[in-house]
Amino acid sequence: MAFSDGQGWMQLGELGLALLLSAVIGVEREIRQKSAGLRTHTLVGFAAALIMQVSKYGFADVLVDHVVLDPSRIAAQIVSGIGFIGGGLIFVRRDAVRGLTTAAVIWLTAAVGMAAGAGLWVLAVAATAGHLLVVLAFTPLAARLPRSKYAPWRLRLTYLDGRGVLRDALGACTARGFNVAELLVEQPRRVEEPPVVTVLLVLTGSRDIAPLNAALAEVDGVLAVAADDPSVGHA
Incomplete structure (x- = not known):
C-alpha cells in the first residue's frame, strides 16, 4: 500500500490509539447506563483525532511562497464544536441538573482524540487513565464528604x-x-x-x-x- 505525505502507518496508529482510548472511556459510560455511551464517545474521540490529522497534514499541497497557514485553527474548532454535543446532554428536571458529568466526559474524550491525533500518545493515555481514576475513585470519595445542611x-x-x-x-x-x-x-x-x-x-x-x-x-x-x-x- 502506497501512502502519501500525512497518510502513513504512523497516522493510522494514531487513529487506532484514539479509537481504543475513546472506546475505553465509552465502555465506562455504557456500564453506568449514561445518555452517551460506547458508540458516542468512541466516535467523538475518533473524529477529533481525524480532524487533528487533517489540520496537521491536509494542506501541505497548498503551501507555497507567501502562503501561511495556522494548523491550530481547525483543531480549535473541535473545542467549541463539541459544546453542541455536550449541551444536548445537559437538561433540568425538577430543578435538578442532569448530565453535567457526561457532558464533561464527552469534552475529555474529544481532548483525548486530539492528543492521539497530534501524536501525543503519552498524554492521551495519561488523560484516559485520569478519567478512570476520577470516575471510579472520586465517586465513593465524594459520597463520604460532609454534606451541607443547606443542600x-x-x-x-x-x-x-x-x-x-x-x-x-x-x-x-x-x-x-x-x-x-x-x-x-x-x-x-x-x-x-x-x-x-x-x-x-x-x-x-x-x-x-x-x-x-x-x-x-x-x-x-x-x-x-x-x-x-x-x-x-x-x-
Whole structure:
C-alpha cells in the first residue's frame, strides 16, 4: 500500500490509539447506563483525532511562497464544536441538573482524540487513565464528604391515601433532623383503588438520608420510597 505525505502507518496508529482510548472511556459510560455511551464517545474521540490529522497534514499541497497557514485553527474548532454535543446532554428536571458529568466526559474524550491525533500518545493515555481514576475513585470519595445542611434532598414517597400516612411520614422526617422545605403532589395517571398518592419531598439537613429512607419504608401505608438526590444527577 502506497501512502502519501500525512497518510502513513504512523497516522493510522494514531487513529487506532484514539479509537481504543475513546472506546475505553465509552465502555465506562455504557456500564453506568449514561445518555452517551460506547458508540458516542468512541466516535467523538475518533473524529477529533481525524480532524487533528487533517489540520496537521491536509494542506501541505497548498503551501507555497507567501502562503501561511495556522494548523491550530481547525483543531480549535473541535473545542467549541463539541459544546453542541455536550449541551444536548445537559437538561433540568425538577430543578435538578442532569448530565453535567457526561457532558464533561464527552469534552475529555474529544481532548483525548486530539492528543492521539497530534501524536501525543503519552498524554492521551495519561488523560484516559485520569478519567478512570476520577470516575471510579472520586465517586465513593465524594459520597463520604460532609454534606451541607443547606443542600436539598429529594424523596419521592408513594403511599395509600386517607390513612394519615403523610402526617406520619412528615413526623419521621422532622424527628430525624430534616426540615421539609417543599412538598409537591404528583397527579396519578389513572384512578386507583384504594387511592394512591405520590409526593415529592424536598428536605434539608446534614444527616445521612439512608436511615430516613428505612424509617419511611416502615410507616404503615407507605408503598415506595425513592431518593432523588440532585447531586446524583450530575453524572
